[in-house]
Structures are given as C-alpha cells and as structure tokens.
Amino acid sequence: MAKLLREQSSEVSKTDSSHFNKVIGEIKPAGEQRLQNTAKRTDSWSLDLVAIGARQDREAFARFFQHFAPLIKGYFLNHQGMMMSSTQADELVQEVMLKVWTKASKYKPEKSAASTWVFTMARNTRIDMLRRQSRHNTEVLETEDIWATEEEESPVARLQMQREQKLVREAMVDLPPEQAQIVQIIYLQGKTHTVAAEELNLPLGTVKSRLRLALAKMKIQITQSADEADLLT
Amino acid sequence: MIKYHPNINTLTEYASGSLDTAAAIAVSAHMHFCHQCRKQTQDLQLLGGTMLDNNIAVADIDSSVLHSLMQKIDAVDTKVETKVQPAGHKQVTDASLAGLPPVVAKMIGNRNKLKWKRLTKSLQIAPLTTGQSRAEVSLHKISAGGKVMQHDHRGQEYTLILKGSFSDESGVYQPGDFLLKQPGDIHSPYAAANRDCICLTVVEAPVRFTSLLGKLLNPFLRLSPA
C-alpha cells in the first residue's frame, strides 16, 4: 500500500498544467478550437440524430457525417490490432454510418449524448472486425448480444447528462499527461491495461491506478472501492 | 443485493471494447442483474464519446465516401429499423430459462441441448458455445448442500451466480454476484443446503483440483472450447 501511495503522490506532484493534447505527439493546432466548438454544438448533434431517425433527414445526415466520419476514421486507423489502408478504414466508416442511418430512430436524446451513441456504434464495429479477424464465429453470439448499445432504462435527466458531459470534457483537458496518456491508449487505441503496461514499461498496478485517478478527476463516479489486490493484478 | 462487481478497470475495458470476448460475456451477464454497473458503464461510454469527439488523430475523408454511402442507402432501400427488441433481448421461451441474462439464454438456446457432465458427486458442468476459443465458457451446477473439493485456478476465472447461492472461505455469493479468481487462488465452494447453485463460468485455463482424488479427476475438466 505504501508503494501505491508513493506512486500516487508522485503523480500529483507531476501535475503541472500540461495540456491534454501535449501527450499525444501529432497535434493539430486546431485541437483546442475543436474542443470548444463541439462543446457549443453538442446539442445540435443530437437534434440531427433525431431528425435522421424521425424523417430520414439527409441534410442532417450529411452534417453528421462531415463531423463524425473523420473522427471515426481516425479511431479505426489508430487501433493497434488493425493495420489497415485508408480505403479499408473508409469502408468501416461507411459501416458505422450505415448503422447510424438505420438505427437513429432508436436513439433517445434524453438518455445519451450523440457522441456517446456514435462511440458505441464505432466501438462495436471495431470489435466485430477484430472478432472476424481472429476467426470467431460471430453468428453464435453477435457483438451486440455482448456489447449492448441500448441505454439504461431509467432516464438520466437530460440536464444532468449534459452537465456530466461538460464536466468530463473540462476535466479531460486538465488531466496530468501521464493519466491522459492512459485514457488515450485505452479508449482510442483500444488496448488493455496489460498491453498498455507492457508498452509503457510500467507495472500493471501503476497503469490501473492512473486510470482510476483520471476517472476520479473526471468525476466519473466510481461506485466500488478499489482494493489493493485489484490494482496489483 | 449484489455485493460483488467487476472492478472499474474491467468495466473500462468492457466500455472501451478491449475486454476479451469471453470475459465480456460474464460482465454483460452481470449487468443484467446490476443497475449500478449499467450506470457506471454508461458513464464510461460517455467518456468514450468525449474521447472520440476530441480525437485529435482525425483522418481526412474524401467526399466520395459519403456519396457512395448514399448510393448504397438508396440501393438497398434501407428499412429504418423500428423499435424492435435487439436480438439479445428476445423473449426467452423456455420457462426454465426465465430470469437469465439474455446473453446466457441465447448461448443455452434450448435447455434440452445442454450436455451436463458430472465431474464429482456435487458438481456438474455443461459447456456453452460462444464462437471463440480463448476461454472455456460453461455452466456449473453445484447440487444443494454439495461441496466442491478444493481447487486452484491456473488462469483467470470469472464466475457469475445465476441461481441459488454458494459460499467459500471468503463469503456468500448470491445471484448477480461477480467473482474473479486469479491464478493461484484456492477455494472450496459449497452450495446452500436448500437449492442447487448454477453459475456461469469463464475460465482462461481449466481449474485444477488440489486434492489427490481431484488430481485423478482432472483430465475430465479439460472441456474443449466450443
């Protein structure tokens, strides 16, 4: 335990005001700008999604595509296990956007942000692709049988959801670089804690505790107490 | 009341999509019982959406990609999905499967297809088909009042209690409780006296009995993944 505490406190001391984006290397100067734009427009993406679902609104779909397709393509190209060409990534983007088109009527704006919903679609498409690559029989259990994209039935008040989203976005910018790095690797590169630890040459417990610290900073409510055994395994 | 949950790191791997398929089956089955973990996962997916939306590794996409997508959409005359239940939530027809997580009910398919193998007087195992081969997924049934001889775990083992309850040296486990045993963990579970205990078990390497009799029985535990 003492060791863990030491690790945590040394992380705190390293908490300078480094920007989240500094961690990742190839930064587009527009990064921060993008952050602010999406903050303002978050709501309009769910309106577009509703319009697509309710009346197959093609203009809304084109707007939605222009915003999310490059992000989704980046998400696919970034993944460790999928060395793919730009054309293959385009095909996967089409697969995701086709799901957006056909499933938009199921989207419930009071339950999740448009970006969350699209993320689950892109994530499942990536899982599908990896399962096919490793020759899983994906007919016995479809990816959506295991990774449901349906939201919790009890509606989170819309305002509360927007507040949470804002909080996460703001806290993300201020994460210490070593925590931002772990969140980045786990979410965008799709790596497990174990793989992240190997690549960064860090103890597994350190990677796990950095993630937990990051989640705590983003006020992602952690409902279970972490015991030491959890962190060290 | 569920007392044992997947830890936050496991839930994060589930939400970000890197968790091994077999382990994800156990986590998703747990969430059928657990509101708390469903909410937690929702928050973790919100983070995923935020990460995606602020993905600085954007990749240029040619406008022809949208055009050809619209052509595809026109060509198949896509029927917009109505609000039907997703495949995983199909009504379970077999009454004895009622109350089970949809993903488990789907793997079982038809109760009569389960092939129970008796390993010891109190333990039976029925393998489940999952379409992957990295881990063995099966149902374990401990007869009412039965005790499973002491065994250890060579790989990670996830257990989700589906019906009944069992106890071991460290606690009592009820439906919905989620346990993760690490390699080297030893325990000897026993079921409650009044009813059979049925668990979903995901094991990365077969369990090993630590007693002599258990060692003799061990070969039977090598279920072939299906």
Ligand SMILES: [Zn+2]
């Ligand atoms: Zn739970």
